[in-house]
Amino acid sequence: MNEPVNRFYDPQQLRTFLAVAQSLSFTAAAHQLGLRQPTVSQQIRRLEEAVGRELFVRDTRSVSLTADGESLAGFARSILAAHEQAVGFFTGSGLAGRLRLGVTDDLALTQIPRILRGFRELYPRIELELTVSQSGVLQRRVESNHLDLAFVKRLAGPVPARGALVRRDQLVWASIESTRVAADEPVRLVVYQAPSDTRTAAMQALAGIGRGHRIGCTVRGVNGVIAAVRAGLGVAVMARTLLPGDFVVRPASDGLPELGEMDLVLLRSARAASEPVEALTRTILASGRPLAAARGS
DSSP, X not given: OOOOSOSOOOHHHHHHHHXXXXXXXXXXXXXXXXXXXXXXXXXXHHHHHHHTSOOEEEOSSOEEEOHHHHHHHHHHHHHHHHHHHHHHHHHGGGOOEEEEEXXXXXXXXXTHHHHHHHHHHHOTTEEEEXXXXXXXXXXXXXXXXXXXXXXXXXXXXXXXXXXXXXXXEEEEEEEETTOOOOTTSOEEEEEESSSOHHHHHHHHHHHHTXXXXXXXXXXXXXXXXXXXXXXXXXXXXXXXXXXXXXXXXXXXXXXXXXXXXXXXXXXXXXXXXXXXXXXXHHHHHHTOOTTOOOOOO
């Protein structure tokens, strides 16, 4: 491409770029941002002109980041986080009220607490109430207006009308390194109580290749999953970026089937006060990848 026209990177274009980078879909990004797809394409084209590099490889069936696109994603998150801090510093004191947030227990073990601490510093007059539970419970509480915003996990698919995609993650088979998975034996699973998306994904994937399984442990929350897997009671299905530091992705030699993807999504109540919810949504999205799991034990 031509040399950069300028060195100013528009925050709106960067947000659009990250939405496409996270979903790898111009259509999904447009839906998430409430824009028309031609508008998304136009903003990406203008950003590429400003950068002077191609950011995506596109054909009729797929979208992928170029090496320059991968690099810009990191810079874009830093730029937007700094932009949000500046906005919060000069305008945050004007926002007040109560904000009821729900977060799944495994996401609560990531960098989310640090992000919320920063949000409270930027917006000290917003009273933040946190509920930690499972995705299905949190979604129902948003729908019944008992929560204003919830950070949940869903099997990959269309983003809900009142939702924002934070990122799309790969589901993987995970265990501690010493766990044995024998090809001629049923796979021992550590699963959540039904209903559970990861439980369903595991059983359907195994059934699809005609491989048996048995339940080594059934748990209610992520701490139970971590404890059971560390005890060697079986293999769990988890989002790749949420693996504890001592967990490993099972190798292809185990013969385990491919799993799908999972969306990490912000769901918003229809009756929530708009400004506090939008401020927290921007903060989480601007933080880019606030989802690295806590490492170690």
